[in-house]
Amino acid sequence: MNTNGNMAYKNKTNETQVSATDFINAAVATDQKKADSFQLIDLMSAWSGFKPKMWGPTIVGFGSYHYKYDSGHEGDMPLIGFSPRKAAFSLYVFSPTANNKHLLEGFGKYKMGKACIYVNKMADINIAVLEKMCKATIAYLNEQHECACREN
Template identity: 40%
Template sequence: MSGNKTAPTGASVEDFLQAVEPERKSVEAQELNRLFCEVTGYQPQMWGPSIIGYGRYHYRYATGREGEFLATGFAPRRARHSIYIMPGYQDYSAILARLGKHRLGKSCLYVNKLADVDLDVLGELIRAGLKDLDAIWPVQPG
């Protein structure tokens, strides 16, 4: 069904989190995992080799392309955390103005270190993204 390169793997999220380098990123990734679990109510699942996803949705574009993808999640990268808020084309500028130091991609928020952002505001952003996504494509538990 899904032609996505990024798909659930069944790998252990806990093992992945423990192996993140450097150690500071591992500690932060574990903190992000706690936040995402609390905010979403979903259990984490590995998507591909390095993305931790929470929930999923099925999409079908007007072109006929369809598949499954994670509803929200993050990837702890060496330089910065990549945080996935779907759908990426929504305007979250009011929330982002209160978040703290970050950079934006299409559906991705880049944060160098968690101390740079307000985690309560990040939780608000995650909730807003899930609500907006669910209004387009229903979000299901992992």
């Protein structure tokens, strides 16, 4: 039980010691998806200022922030990240704020999920818009949560 009397919830997505490069080389099936994955690592590392870390078995994340909900549930998550899933990339790069929603208009071909944006390949999206999304999300999380990005 946590301090609110609710059952404590353990976050399944935690930072691991697995190498992101090893994960991509072992888990990503096609050469194109591997190339896109390494491009995302290069871009997200540059934009965030953090090296890639594996979060859970399939998410490549950059930096981290600590969240705490009114329910008492809390944990750590990457600031931005992606998962090269079989069907599509899951991009964890978007905070749905009024300032960010307009960025989706010029983003390219995507589908919106509850917590991520799905894209088939990097060629389908506008990299400049992706950069703006990532930086806006990092700024938002830095303002709203305890954030490792404050150390930079």
